[in-house]
Amino acid sequence: MNPFEYQRAEDVATAVATVSGNENAAFLGGGTNLVDHLKLGVATPNLLVDVSGLPLDRVESLPDGGLRIGAAVRNSDAAADPRIRRDYPMLAEALLSGASAQVRNLATMGGNLLQRTRCVYFQDVTTPCNKRVPGSGCSALRGYHRYHAILGASEHCVAVHPSDLAVALVALDAVVQVSGPDGDRAVPVTDLYRLPGDAPERDTVLERGELITAIDLPVLPMAARSGYRKVRDRASYAFALVSVAAAVDLFDNGTIRDVRIAFGGVAHKPWRAYRAEDALRGRPTTAEAFDDAANAELRDARPLRDNVFKLRMARGALVAALQHLTGADR
Amino acid sequence: MDAEITLHVDGTARHVTVDARTTLLDALRERLGVMAPKKGCDHGQCGSCTVLLNDRRVITCLVLAVAHDGARIVTAEGLAQDDHLHPVQQAFIDHDGFQCGYCTPGQICSAVGMLKEAEAGWPSAVSDLAAAEVRLSPAEIRERMSGNLCRCGAYAGIVAAIQQAAR
Ligand SMILES: Cc1cc2nc3c(=O)[nH]c(=O)nc-3n(C[C@H](O)[C@H](O)[C@H](O)COP(=O)(O)OP(=O)(O)OC[C@H]3O[C@@H](n4cnc5c(N)ncnc54)[C@H](O)[C@@H]3O)c2cc1C
Numbered sequence: 412m413n414p415f416e417y418q419r420a421e422d423v424a425t426a427v428a429t430v431s432g433n434e435n436a437a438f439l440g441g442g443t444n445l446v447d448h449l450k451l452g453v454a455t456p457n458l459l460v461d462v463s464g465l466p467l468d469r470v471e472s473l474p475d476g477g478l479r480i481g482a483a484v485r486n487s488d489a490a491a492d493p494r495i496r497r498d499y500p501m502l503a504e505a506l507l508s509g510a511s512a513q514v515r516n517l518a519t520m521g522g523n524l525l526q527r528t529r530c531v532y533f534q535d536v537t538t539p540c541n542k543r544v545p546g547s548g549c550s551a552l553r554g555y556h557r558y559h560a561i562l563g564a565s566e567h568c569v570a571v572h573p574s575d576l577a578v579a580l581v582a583l584d585a586v587v588q589v590s591g592p593d594g595d596r597a598v599p600v601t602d603l604y605r606l607p608g609d610a611p612e613r614d615t616v617l618e619r620g621e622l623i624t625a626i627d628l629p630v631l632p633m634a635a636r637s638g639y640r641k642v643r644d645r646a647s648y649a650f651a652l653v654s655v656a657a658a659v660d661l662f663d664n665g666t667i668r669d670v671r672i673a674f675g676g677v678a679h680k681p682w683r684a685y686r687a688e689d690a691l692r693g694r695p696t697t698a699e700a701f702d703d704a705a706n707a708e709l710r711d712a713r714p715l716r717d718n719v720f721k722l723r724m725a726r727g728a729l730v731a732a733l734q735h736l737t738g739a740d741r
Numbered sequence: 742m743d744a745e746i747t748l749h750v751d752g753t754a755r756h757v758t759v760d761a762r763t764t765l766l767d768a769l770r771e772r773l774g775v776m777a778p779k780k781g782c783d784h785g786q787c788g789s790c791t792v793l794l795n796d797r798r799v800i801t802c803l804v805l806a807v808a809h810d811g812a813r814i815v816t817a818e819g820l821a822q823d824d825h826l827h828p829v830q831q832a833f834i835d836h837d838g839f840q841c842g843y844c845t846p847g848q849i850c851s852a853v854g855m856l857k858e859a860e861a862g863w864p865s866a867v868s869d870l871a872a873a874e875v876r877l878s879p880a881e882i883r884e885r886m887s888g889n890l891c892r893c894g895a896y897a898g899i900v901a902a903i904q905q906a907a908r
């Protein structure tokens with residue numbers, strides 16, 4: 412491991428100034444992803460600014476009735492929060508489906524959002540990887556890529572974003588509050604993550620030194636009927652092959668008034684399924700309608716040699732999630 | 742960079758100078774000789790390094806020791822009261838909750854932390870989120886303990902032990 416200095420952040424402004432002024436500095440949250448990368452040589456900062464102790468550790472109600480989750484709130488505390496469980500169950504379920512209890516007790520909300528891909532080549536410094544070393548090539552294209560993208564990828568990178576939390580947040584139209592060297596800004600989570608294009612080294616639109624301070628959840632009554640479904644190689648403590656976050660609002664006659672859908676495990680970013688949503692509004696809650704929605708979203712999917720199965724898996728996960736939420740599976 | 746930190750380990754204040762790169766697991770094992778937490782994977786994937794950090798179960802292989810100056814740590818060695826084993830320790834013996842024993846200190850710390858979480862009403866991925874109280878069914882115990890792997894496959898005994906300790 413490269414040597415580095417460790418600093419406890421005194422306040423947001425100082426932390427931002429320190430990291431934006433030193434291109435080899437990094438924020439440290441719970442460390443569950445960054446410390447792994449220090450060990451692997453994937454990250455080689457010379458200064459860590461620990462933001463996990465900043466007073467960003469509360470879940471507060473917003474004046475409009477929404478909820479603000481501080482960036483330093485631990486994943487386990489957010490998942491146990493009664494307001495989140497009641498008003499945004501898909502969010503609690505997404506958090507609880509991630510990692511293990513011992514990791515969730517450390518992991519912060521900000522760190523979860525900015526964790527990096529689990530692509531094995533990204534984590535192995537002996538192999539080419541455009542995300543780690545721009546221009547070196549993508550080992551996954553013809554290598555081990557079961558876990559990789561079927562939507563929105565490029566020839567430069569086919570990695571997926573690993574966060575379950577982020578999938579629920581894009582479905583909920585959540586917004587991250589960010590403090591940077593040029594002041595504060597609000598970034599919708601649907602705009603936070605990038606597709607790889609020809610610059611896969613950039614996961615998000617955040618600039619160096621920008622600190623996530625909070626996640627804001629808008630008022631969304633339909634989210635009370637929502638859930639998160641995750642498909643993986645084992646029942647627990649594994650990353651998603653495919654996941655679905657969904658919320659449904661029904662008319663009295665049982666047809667769909669409104670719906671929110673996002674996929675995880677399919678793209679370089681958590682994938683908001685606008686086409687599937689459009690296909691469902693006004694439709695009855697039938698298997699046929701759900702299938703049409705999956706078709707609409709997956710029409711442009713380009714699976715790789717060894718992840719064609721994700722097409723059926725994504726379709727199956729979406730249909731099952733919608734059947735569960737609408738009671739059609741009972 | 743070196744830093745002088747204090748860790749309160751199993752009831753004793755321990756002062757130690759660590760390089761910033763030292764994980765909490767290495768500080769405990771290599772610097773303080775506290776061998777209860779085990780190094781299985783060193784990447785957060787097995788749970789054998791689990792301790793209670795300020796009353797919460799955490800892995801120690803992906804945390805930096807410098808970040809936890811002043812922390813209260815309880816390892817499996819610190820759970821017994823005088824000559825009395827902790828009920829979770831006794832339950833692991835009663836139900837053959839181990840074979841080689843390598844994962845056991847982590848399993849036991851994890852179980853102790855898990856019982857507290859369940860008592861506080863924390864849900865798991867298999868819970869009904871609307872329920873205020875947690876009933877520790879075998880399915881709940883398996884999900885809540887999924888962060889602790891056992892290469893000997895002593896899972897059946899581990900679940901039975903935790904069911905006993907939960908009563
Ligand atoms: C074995 C294992 C299994 C896992 N399984 C899952 C899973 O199934 N699903 C899932 O979603 N996750 C999973 N994870 C990942 C885990 O959720 C993340 O490691 C964790 O959420 C990261 O949070 P942290 O606070 O520890 O971040 P850190 O490791 O401290 O930081 C991660 C990154 O975020 C940056 N950062 C931290 N805080 C901020 C901030 N406030 N503003 C700006 N930048 C910041 C850091 O500089 C760093 O680049 C798993 C992890 C492990 C080890």
Ligand code: SF4
Binds near residue numbers: 541543551
């Ligand atoms: S998929 Fe992306 S992260 Fe993986 S090897 Fe290719 S460039 Fe690197």
Ligand code: FES
Binds near residue numbers: 780781784789802
């Ligand atoms: S050694 Fe820490 S989780 Fe495996």
Ligand code: FES
Binds near residue numbers: 839840843894
């Ligand atoms: S008892 Fe041998 S690893 Fe669990």
